[in-house]
Amino acid sequence: MQPVINILIADNQPLTQQGIITFLTDVNSIHIVGKCGPEDLEAYLSHVQPQLIIISHEPEPNSNLTAIKKVKEKYKSLCILVLSNNVHKHEIMQVIDQGINNYISKGCSRDEFLEAVFATANGEKYYCKKILNILFGPDPIADKAEAVRMLSLREKEIIELIATGMGNKDIAEKLFLSIHTVKTHRKNIIKKLGFTFKHASELILIIGYLNDFFI
Incomplete structure (x- = not known):
């Protein structure tokens, strides 16, 4: 009961x-x-x-x-x-x-x-x-979950750093990359996921939700 x-x-x-x-x-x-x-x-x-x-x-x-x-x-x-x-x-x-x-x-x-x-x-x-x-957004949520699975290890690493509040410059220094490379990774992340994010908390919500329910 x-x-x-x-x-x-x-x-x-x-x-x-x-x-x-x-x-x-x-x-x-x-x-x-x-x-x-x-x-x-x-x-x-x-x-x-x-x-x-x-x-x-x-x-x-x-x-x-x-x-x-x-x-x-x-x-x-x-x-x-x-x-x-x-x-x-x-x-x-x-x-x-x-x-x-x-x-x-x-x-x-x-x-x-x-x-x-x-x-x-x-x-x-x-x-x-x-x-x-x-x-x-209006796309099926399962499609977005599949997109998360397609992210590369480097892209996931950058997502984790974005979620902590780090900007492009700090991420570039931490990963020993150029700022241009970090920006390119961010563009690829947005392209794969099919949505944009303005704040770290929004990214945490999106990735966390998809991970909890579909991965």
């Missing part, structure tokens, strides 16, 4: 709160311990101890990223599933930069929602199809 998952819902919209409860009502292994707004989350957690928090992430200018960050820092053992209507990649990445690897759209199906809940409670990463499309 699967252990009961105690869930706290943090969303400002009563309709969304009720929708989540309706989705979860007939699932025997789930217990809703309460509901509140994201801004009241810290106070609520002082007397309620859920295993999993389902929290909404509002797009700018009403972003509640600070509340999400505080909870993540203070309650490290809590599982956090972020629910959002956000369609902007940079705002999704702001949440992922906080170490949260479970993010779904409010427009996802009930099946995806339940998969996300159980995956999050089990400590697994989960992104719904819509969020994956925003992060990785």
Whole structure:
């Protein structure tokens, strides 16, 4: 028998709160311990101890990223599933930069929602199809996984260094290469993977996701 998952819902919209409860009502292994707004989350957690928090992430200018960050820092053992209507990649990445690897759209199906809940409670990463499309683009994710397998050892080595935040000059010095050679490798990486990346955290997400699920 699967252990009961105690869930706290943090969303400002009563309709969304009720929708989540309706989705979860007939699932025997789930217990809703309460509901509140994201801004009241810290106070609520002082007397309620859920295993999993389902929290909404509002797009700018009403972003509640600070509340999400505080909870993540203070309650490290809590599982956090972020629910959002956000369609902007940079705002999704702001949440992922906080170490949260479970993010779904409010427009996802009930099946995806339940998969996300159980995956999050089990400590697994989960992104719904819509969020994956925003992060990785419209191409089939399996094609990108195959592209990762095609990377050379040198390209993978450079990816690891990029992921630590190193720039072209530092990478060139560390690997005893010219800056031109490093730039060429980066172009080849982008060409093989079929997408670009602006920040180290974005590259970590992309490669980490593909490695976890397809390699």
